[in-house]
Amino acid sequence: MALDGQYGVSAVALDSKCGGFASIGFVFPLAAGPLAVLRTVDAGRIVKNVCRNLQPCGGMPLDMTVHEIRARLAADKATVGTWLQLPSPDVAELMARAGYDWVAVDMEHGSFGRTGLPDVFRAIECGGAAPFARLGEASKTQIKAALEAGAQGLIFPMIESRVQLDRAIDLSVYPGQDTWRAAGETAPEYRGVGYCRANVFGKNFDEYRASRAPEIFLVAQIEHIRAVENLEAILAHPRLDAIMVGPYDLSGSMGLTGQFDHPDFKAAMARIAQGCAKAGARMGLHIVQPDPAELARQIAAGSRFIAYGIDSVFLWRAAERPNSGE
Known part of the structure; x- marks a missing residue:
C-alpha cells in the first residue's frame, strides 16, 4: 500500500x-x-x-505445471516451451500466453540480473506457463539464484560428464531429498536452505520444502562432443528429467558451427537419439529459428522436450522492414 x-x-x-x-x-x-x-x-x-x-x-491461473509436463513426457508426448533473452516481465507474460508449456529465462546469453528474476518468473506464471531457467553455468550461485526467485525447472548448460551433472543436481535439492542415493550415502553439497521468494519468504516454507522443491524439473544440455561420448553415464542419473541438445555449441565443438546439415553433425545427433532410445530418456533440442515445419519434423523424429524460438528472434524477424521497392 x-x-x-x-x-x-x-x-x-x-x-x-x-x-x-x-x-x-x-x-x-x-x-x-x-x-x-x-x-x-x-x-x-x-x-x-x-x-x-x-x-x-x-483471473489467469497457472495452466501448465511441472507435474503435467512430466505426465506428457511419460505418455511419450512432446512438451514445447520457448526462450527469453529480454529482461521484460511484459514480454515474458506475452510469451507465456502464446500457448507454450514452459518459458525458460536465458541466464547465459540473455540480459537478466538477479534482482529482475522474480518479476519475470511471476509474469510467466501469470501467463499460464511453468517458469524455467537456463543457467549461465551450473554453479551454486546461479542455481540458488534461479530457484529462490521461483524457477520450477533448471536447464544446466554445457554438461559434459556425469561428474558435472551429479554436482549440478546435488546443488538443486535440499538435504534429505536425494532419494536416489544408497542408504547412508550423502552428497558433498546440497541446495542452501532459507527464506526466499519461492517459499513466500518463509510463509510457505514447509509446504514448499515438502512438495514443490522435490519436483523441480531438471534438464542437462548436451552442447559438446565430449557430452555425446559420455552420454550413457549422463542419461543414467535417476533424477534427470530430460536432455536438450544445444545445436550451435555442439556443432561448434566439432568445428562445424551452424553446419547442421553436415554429415558429422547429423551422425552426432543420431547417436544422441539412439542413446536416449536405449536409456528410455527424453531427448530434446532448441529450434532457434522458429519454423513450424521443423518443429513437426523434430516431434515426428522423436524429440519430446523442445524449446521453440527466442523472444528476441521472434521480435527481429517480425519487425524487419519490408521491401517497399524504393
Whole structure:
C-alpha cells in the first residue's frame, strides 16, 4: 500500500499463488496528521477484504505445471516451451500466453540480473506457463539464484560428464531429498536452505520444502562432443528429467558451427537419439529459428522436450522492414 499525503491511498494486493500483483483502483480521501494514518489502516482493511475475492493474476491461473509436463513426457508426448533473452516481465507474460508449456529465462546469453528474476518468473506464471531457467553455468550461485526467485525447472548448460551433472543436481535439492542415493550415502553439497521468494519468504516454507522443491524439473544440455561420448553415464542419473541438445555449441565443438546439415553433425545427433532410445530418456533440442515445419519434423523424429524460438528472434524477424521497392 502506498500513501499519497495529498490525495489518498493507492493499493496493490499481493497474489499468493504466483507472487504477482493484482491492481486495485481505490482512492480514499485523507486528512492530515494522525487521522490520515488511521484512515490508511481502515483503507488497508477494506483492500484486504476485497482482495480475498480476487482471482490470482487477473483471473489467469497457472495452466501448465511441472507435474503435467512430466505426465506428457511419460505418455511419450512432446512438451514445447520457448526462450527469453529480454529482461521484460511484459514480454515474458506475452510469451507465456502464446500457448507454450514452459518459458525458460536465458541466464547465459540473455540480459537478466538477479534482482529482475522474480518479476519475470511471476509474469510467466501469470501467463499460464511453468517458469524455467537456463543457467549461465551450473554453479551454486546461479542455481540458488534461479530457484529462490521461483524457477520450477533448471536447464544446466554445457554438461559434459556425469561428474558435472551429479554436482549440478546435488546443488538443486535440499538435504534429505536425494532419494536416489544408497542408504547412508550423502552428497558433498546440497541446495542452501532459507527464506526466499519461492517459499513466500518463509510463509510457505514447509509446504514448499515438502512438495514443490522435490519436483523441480531438471534438464542437462548436451552442447559438446565430449557430452555425446559420455552420454550413457549422463542419461543414467535417476533424477534427470530430460536432455536438450544445444545445436550451435555442439556443432561448434566439432568445428562445424551452424553446419547442421553436415554429415558429422547429423551422425552426432543420431547417436544422441539412439542413446536416449536405449536409456528410455527424453531427448530434446532448441529450434532457434522458429519454423513450424521443423518443429513437426523434430516431434515426428522423436524429440519430446523442445524449446521453440527466442523472444528476441521472434521480435527481429517480425519487425524487419519490408521491401517497399524504393
